[in-house]
Amino acid sequence: MKIPNRIAMRVVPWSIPVLTLGIFVLDLLTPVGVAVSVLYVIPLLLTFLSSRERDPLDFSIVATGLLWADLFMKPAGLHIPYGVLNRTLGTLVLWLIALGLVKYKTTQSHLTSAETEKHKAMEELITERTERSHAEGLLTAAQEARAYAETAVTGAVASRQQAEASYVVIQLRLESLIQSAMDAIITIDEQQRVVMFNEAAERMFKRPAREAIGQPLDRFLPARFREAHRHHVPEFGRSGVTSRKMGQLGTVMGLRADGEEFPIEAAISHVTIEGKKFYTVILRDIAERKQAERLLRQSEERYRRLLTVSPLAIVVTRGDRVVFVNDAGIRLFKSVRASEIIGKRALELFPPDHDPAIHDRLHQLVEGSATIPLAEEKVVAVDGTILDVEMTATGFTDDEGPAMLLTFRDVSERRRLQEQLRRTERIAELGTLASGMAHEIGTPMNVILGRAEYLMDRIQDEQARKGLHTIVAQVERITRVMNQLLAFARRKPPLRGPLALKDVIENGVEMFQERLTQSRVRVEMELDDNCPAVLADADQMSQVLINLIMNAIHAMPDGGILRIGLAPAKKAVTLTVADTGQGMPAEVVNRIFEPFFTTKEFGKGTGLGLTVVKGIIEEHQGSITVESEQGKGTTFTILLPKSEKPSEGSK
């Protein structure tokens, strides 16, 4: 009541006269019948606030005067009985209120002074009592009581402090656990608003905790997941399950403050405290793991691809079965699909008639886990051909158990090339040897030949002349052999161009026409006009043909038919030279291309003709085969690769 009192102190002294005067003026201006005088009640009530007890009565006297003065100041006023009645009633009301106010005020002031007196009396009493207590030596008792009270208070405080302390420890422990956790931990209330947000969560969502607290949880999810998630959490709350592990929810996406989305794994639990439900989610950023998984997958993919495209044939066996074969392996085994090899017994890859010792080792190899560095082996292709391979075998163990990694490299082609090279080298060596020998024997032969001829000119004796003649003939033969040998050894590199074999054949046959007629050999030619050109050296081809025709003539001492055929073949041209001569037994056929092998009568052949032929044909990447039947004849078949360009016409 202090503030209204103060205002009253200031306002009342001047407001009452102003209000009263205002009401008087108002009353003067209004008609007689209107009870404006009732308004005097307001200033009257204000007097209640004044400190003096008599004020309401004083005001009532003034107000009554003004009330009636007003009536007399109005010209028509006195004649209206309403005006009198009106003012009488107004005066009555005013006085009644004023009396009431005065009475209440008086009572209050009496009461206040009585209280004050009572307080004073009590104080005096207390002082008196205290003095008396001291005097009576009640001090000790008071102290004891106080001590007891203090002890009780101290005990209570101590246990409370203890409780508080242990609570703090737990709180700290929990706090540090939550804050130092590697995983983001977020607690939300039933409205899904964040109430706790740990440091890992700050890092994960790139948002400080003070910003996150109070936010709805779905702020941390990409927009497309929000709706589903809003229903998801309360559902979990109702499910009765109190916790769910990471991964059970599947991978969900999180949203960082910078808008980046990332995959998370989440676990959720809920707890009810004082009737309120709280949910705690533990989140793990698996972006890195996902990335690592992706890289691993990529890298696996890459290595698998490398394995697949490796030029080295790779086969993996497990148990005794093939479980993997790469592209090069499929090609090596002349297969089309991996399925033709996968599932096979590993030993089936090798020839069954393998040397028993090697077979044993292979057995050990494919069934045990022996490792062999590099070895030459033979394998069987799907079509049954036997291939020379270099093989390595390495045992390894993976999560499916022991297995064997076999690598193969086809060395058949290399072998063939090596063989060819070796042959070329042998020929070159032969050439060097032949040249050296020729130089050495040239002069002695010349001496023998010259002396024989010298003597022949001077001796008349027929017997002696015949002997000398033989010497000359034999030297001539040696000379022939030497010349052929040298020709073979000194073969110049062929000058190859597109060549129409038809022309070569026709020219060659023409050259031998006289000789053929003499030997009673009839020539039948079957030359295909559409036969493509071959890439060959014309002189060498002539040499081949001459050699074969000569052979045929020698094979038919009693005459016969020489058939020469020329026909196109796949990517090649086939030239056949067949005679109807004596034919040859198999052992001769097998050695027919060997150098110095001859069946011809002593002195007639050099044994090099067919060797030269074969050499020339092989130099042209062609092939020559021979078939012979005793009593029926011999056929030589030559295959020469056709030229890409047509021949430049016949010579």
Add this chain to the structure above:
Amino acid sequence: MVLVVEDDRDMRSLLCDELWSVGYQLREARDGDEAFLAVLQSVPDLILTDLRMPAGGAEYISRLRTAAPRCPIIVMTAFGDPATKAAVLQAGANAYFDKPVRVAELKICIQQLLIHHHGAPQSSA
């Protein structure tokens, strides 16, 4: 006068016998150096020489040719190859024979070269 150059004694003897029998005057040399010295002393009417012998070879032929620019040179070698033949002719030889040489052919060649270079056959044959 024909200079016969040959390191093989039997071969040299055969050639001399043959050429002597048809009336040529002869001088002999056993290797390239002897032949060269002989030519420096007096240039013969014709040189018949082996190629593969001490101090022989195509270079030896060109030295002979330098020493005796107008003298016919016939070269013989055992189973010479086409490259050797070309080199020898390039070095200045007039004729080339592969051993074994037919002596009859050789005699004809000598006779022709002498006629061509000196206007008349020197032999009585």
